[in-house]
Amino acid sequence: MAATKQNLLRPLLSGYSPLKGTYDEYFKDQNSPRAGLKGLTRLLDDLGEHEFRLRQQLADEAFMLGGITFSVYSDDRGVEKIMPFDLIPRAVSGKEWQKCERGLIQRIQALNMFLKDIYHEQKILKDEVVPEFLIKQSSGYLKEACGIMPPGGVYVHVAGIDLIRGPDGNFVVLEDNLRTPSGVSYVLENRAIMKRVFPRIFARAKIKNVEDYPHWLRNALTELSPVDASETRAVVLTPGPYNSAYFEHSFLARRMGCELVQGSDLFVRDNKVYVKTTYGPQRVHVIYRRIDDAYLDPEVFNKDSLLGVPGIYRAYREGNVTLANALGNGVADDKAVYPYVPDMIRYYLSEEPIISQVETYLCHREKDRKYVLENLKDLVVKEVDASGGYGMLIGPRSTKAEIQKFARQIEKNPRGYIAQPLVELSTCPTWTDNGTAPRRVDLRPYIISGQHTRVLPGGLTRVALAQDSYVVNSSQGGGTKDTWILEDS
Amino acid sequence: MISRVAETCFWLFRQLERAESTARLLQVNRAFILDINLPEIERWYPLVIVAGERKRFGKLFAEAARQDEELIQAYLTWHDDNPVSIKSALFWARENARTIREVISLDTWEAINSLWHWLSSGPGKRMYKTDRDKFYRHLITSINAIHGIALNTQSHEAPFYFMQLGMLLERAGQTARTLDFKYHSIGPTKLGMESPIEIAQWLALLRSCSAQDAYLKKAKTGISGPAIFEFLVKDDHFPRSVLYCLDSASRIMVKLRTTDRTEPADPTKSMIMLNKMVTEIRGTTTQESLEKSIHKELTSIVDSTMDICSQLHKDYFDPEIPETFSELTGTKAGSRHQRW
Numbered sequence: 001m002a003a004t005k006q007n008l009l010r011p012l013l014s015g016y017s018p019l020k021g022t023y024d025e026y027f028k029d030q031n032s033p034r035a036g037l038k039g040l041t042r043l044l045d046d047l048g049e050h051e052f053r054l055r056q057q058l059a060d061e062a063f064m065l066g067g068i069t070f071s072v073y074s075d076d077r078g079v080e081k082i083m084p085f086d087l088i089p090r091a092v093s094g095k096e097w098q099k100c101e102r103g104l105i106q107r108i109q110a111l112n113m114f115l116k117d118i119y120h121e122q123k124i125l126k127d128e129v130v131p132e133f134l135i136k137q138s139s140g141y142l143k144e145a146c147g148i149m150p151p152g153g154v155y156v157h158v159a160g161i162d163l164i165r166g167p168d169g170n171f172v173v174l175e176d177n178l179r180t181p182s183g184v185s186y187v188l189e190n191r192a193i194m195k196r197v198f199p200r201i202f203a204r205a206k207i208k209n210v211e212d213y214p215h216w217l218r219n220a221l222t223e224l225s226p227v228d229a230s231e232t233r234a235v236v237l238t239p240g241p242y243n244s245a246y247f248e249h250s251f252l253a254r255r256m257g258c259e260l261v262q263g264s265d266l267f268v269r270d271n272k273v274y275v276k277t278t279y280g281p282q283r284v285h286v287i288y289r290r291i292d293d294a295y296l297d298p299e300v301f302n303k304d305s306l307l308g309v310p311g312i313y314r315a316y317r318e319g320n321v322t323l324a325n326a327l328g329n330g331v332a333d334d335k336a337v338y339p340y341v342p343d344m345i346r347y348y349l350s351e352e353p354i355i356s357q358v359e360t361y362l363c364h365r366e367k368d369r370k371y372v373l374e375n376l377k378d379l380v381v382k383e384v385d386a387s388g389g390y391g392m393l394i395g396p397r398s399t400k401a402e403i404q405k406f407a408r409q410i411e412k413n414p415r416g417y418i419a420q421p422l423v424e425l426s427t428c429p430t431w432t433d434n435g436t437a438p439r440r441v442d443l444r445p446y447i448i449s450g451q452h453t454r455v456l457p458g459g460l461t462r463v464a465l466a467q468d469s470y471v472v473n474s475s476q477g478g479g480t481k482d483t484w485i486l487e488d489s
Numbered sequence: 490m491i492s493r494v495a496e497t498c499f500w501l502f503r504q505l506e507r508a509e510s511t512a513r514l515l516q517v518n519r520a521f522i523l524d525i526n527l528p529e530i531e532r533w534y535p536l537v538i539v540a541g542e543r544k545r546f547g548k549l550f551a552e553a554a555r556q557d558e559e560l561i562q563a564y565l566t567w568h569d570d571n572p573v574s575i576k577s578a579l580f581w582a583r584e585n586a587r588t589i590r591e592v593i594s595l596d597t598w599e600a601i602n603s604l605w606h607w608l609s610s611g612p613g614k615r616m617y618k619t620d621r622d623k624f625y626r627h628l629i630t631s632i633n634a635i636h637g638i639a640l641n642t643q644s645h646e647a648p649f650y651f652m653q654l655g656m657l658l659e660r661a662g663q664t665a666r667t668l669d670f671k672y673h674s675i676g677p678t679k680l681g682m683e684s685p686i687e688i689a690q691w692l693a694l695l696r697s698c699s700a701q702d703a704y705l706k707k708a709k710t711g712i713s714g715p716a717i718f719e720f721l722v723k724d725d726h727f728p729r730s731v732l733y734c735l736d737s738a739s740r741i742m743v744k745l746r747t748t749d750r751t752e753p754a755d756p757t758k759s760m761i762m763l764n765k766m767v768t769e770i771r772g773t774t775t776q777e778s779l780e781k782s783i784h785k786e787l788t789s790i791v792d793s794t795m796d797i798c799s800q801l802h803k804d805y806f807d808p809e810i811p812e813t814f815s816e817l818t819g820t821k822a823g824s825r826h827q828r829w
Binding site: 066246250253254259262264265267275276277278281 | 490491492493494495584587588589590591598599602603606647745748749750754805806808810814
């Protein structure tokens with residue numbers, strides 16, 4: 001599109017109009033920015049579109065040079081894409097964030113206690129707070145994890161909890177990710193690039209730092225090592241360079257100062273894990289693994305897995321190696337277990353949930369199923385163990401045929417589906433070919449637990465780049481933004 | 490360090506070295522064929538032979554292709570089917586670098602990554618079309634810059650040593666292969682009896698190894714086959730001579746013996762083989778080599794270098810795990826590799 005002279009000088013946000021019936025992250029209504037964001041809005045406005053375009057180009061080049069890219073392997077060699085990055089930051093006030101932080105810590109504590117309970121006494125099932133069959137039928141429930149106590153009783157070392165804002169502006173939990181949540185490297189790289197392209201804005205806005213993440217993670221892992229911290233060798237275990245998150249695995253290993261290994265680098269002897277080095281086998285004590293449970297140990301789980309390490313389960317069971325995250329966490333982020341999390345918080349902590357969550361219909365309940373089947377065109381249906389925006393039906397945006405297909409699937413396997421009303425995700429000003437426009441966003445904060453639980457200020461803001469889209473996943477046309485937690489002045 | 494990572498370091502620099510030497514051969518040949526009048530078949534096809542690609546090339550293309558200069562240059566520069574084309578070598582170098590990004594320095598990574606993007610997207614392709622000499626020069630300079638960046642931004646310890654080993658062994662083999670081929674095609678000229686074509690060919694050979702200036706400074710007897718053989722195989726100071734490469738590699742193996750250890754490890758088989766090879770090359774006079782056959786001598790160098798590479802694999806990259814072993818054998822507990 002040819003930019004006219006007028007366009008070149010056009011302020012970035014003054015022509016922006018938020019969507020009706022949707023919470024906008026920047027504006028109460030047209031031309032009135034939210035309290036606390038006035039300064040930032042002015043800084044962005046002053047930049048102008050032309051300058052903004054130049055900086056976006058600079059940022060894209062920096063991602064490319066740094067190799068912060070996705071490879072498109074279906075297209076053989078060399079086709080690489082950067083994860084679309086939108087330079088307009090998403091900003092959250094310090095006060096709002098404090099509430100999120102408390103709520104996330106509370107939620108993780110309850111989920112961690114739930115996992116400890118499920119794999120030991122199962123009190124919550126005996127007390128019938130959570131139905132037993134739901135747990136026993138969960139694909140994430142591993143009988144092999146029963147009776148094993150991970151060091152410090154920590155199951156969820158790293159969690160990514162997806163938050164969204166509805167029209168009332170309150171953050172609610174959409175989804176828990178307690179297995180191998182990804183994306184944190186983008187939080188750190190996005191921030192580094194923002195600092196490079198917007199040094200002046202950065203100097204003026206007071207933004208909470210995210211740099212400490214690798215350090216926190218390293219400490220959390222070392223604290224939970226089976227041996228003394230000074231003797232501990234911790235490694236990051238990756239499925240390999242063809243995994244789409246390989247950049248992140250490598251990034252975390254580099255920033256934590258530990259080694260990145262693949263399954264074939266490790267072996268187990270006498271229930272201890274070793275790494276093959278140029279100077280002979282060496283013990284490994286802590287593994288931050290980015291491989292799913294099912295592929296971790298071909299002796300016990302998926303027999304055909306080439307990614308895993310035969311015998312690693314025995315080493316874990318004997319307490320000779322710490323796995324982060326622990327084995328069997330999938331039972332707690334099963335989408336059909338999600339509706340019970342508020343009850344878990346009440347049950348284990350005797351507290352009311354600080355952050356609420358989205359109303360959910362469980363298709364295995366007859367009454368719910370009936371309602372769901374009658375109202376599919378207004379609901380969002382999700383497979384309980386799918387992720388990445390797959391296995392999903394967005395009723396209001398689907399054809400009749402798609403809706404009928406899901407109806408049949410639900411009737412066939414009710415335990416496999418849940419449904420939720422479509423939440424009008426909040427929007428954030430986002431750069432498009434036609435200037436800035438409202439696009440829907442979510443937020444994935446990262447929570448680290450060692451002996452204590454900490455929340456990284458901010459997290460990954462994902463943005464649905466297409467107009468009217470609700471799907472923020474990178475695999476489906478989503479991009480990211482830097483998330484600024486503003487220090488309240 | 491982790492065995493797989495050591496191997497990746499080794500191959501990373503080996504692939505870079507391959508790309509550079511192919512770029513140099515192509516660049517030199519372009520100038521060379523302008524100077525002399527050779528039959529079509531002898532103009533470009535010899536480069537396919539030096540690259541060891543005779544068989545695959547014959548399968549992929551008709552016989553007339555041997556005289557097709559554009560096709561041959563494209564084959565050696567761009568073809569994905571050719572595993573030693575510049576593009577293939579750089580693709581794998583960059584893949585290796587990406588796989589061990591946490592091991593190499595950020596500067597090394599960015600230099601390799603940006604060269605790959607230059608080659609595989611618009612700018613490289615455009616320069617190839619408009620100014621081919623500049624294209625190859627850019628490749629050669631960029632790869633040398635990567636060597637310099639690694640040298641100056643990475644710790645000189647195990648990963649760096651394995652990178653250097655990959656480069657040196659590849660270079661030794663490459664020099665021997667190039668020399669063998671040219672020697673064979675030109676024949677052992679005698680001093681004072683070279684034809685102008687022969688002199689041009691010898692000079693081109695020297696340029697393919699970036700050795701023209703270095704040789705001319707040293708050569709007291711002019712340009713002759715045996716003198717060039719002596720220089721490219723046995724010179725102690727020229728960084729592309731076979732002996733210089735092998736001797737440097739041997740010194741690196743000595744350093745590896747003590748890396749991360751309180752006491753030196755037992756010498757590895759690959760180190761013993763390498764030392765033996767260095768001693769043999771030093772101990773043989775050029776006169777003896779001439780009598781024995783230059784071709785045999787060079788083939789034996791190429792083969793031994795390959796044997797050393799396979800032995801390195803057994804010694805370091807994929808060692809058998811012994812039935813019994815004690816943890817931390819001879820290594821410093823809490824040393825650099827016990828970073829926690």
